[in-house]
């Protein structure tokens with residue numbers, strides 16, 4: 001059985017499509033990531049995939065210039 005991942009992060013600083021594409025670009029590169037969806041209203045980043053590493057996602061969000069709330 002594949003360890004499917006469904007991870008969510010709150011990133012309050014996201015405000016526009018540029019934020020969305022910056023974060024999507026970084027997170028989508030991570031191993032196992034299949035989809036990245038971002039809701040600008042709720043400020044939630046949802047990552048789906050296969051055995052996605054939580055710490056790596058946080059690092060990627062950081063790389064994009066944002067911070068995920070714990």
Ligand SMILES: [Cu+2]
Pocket residue numbers: 014015016017018019020
């Ligand atoms: Cu923006």
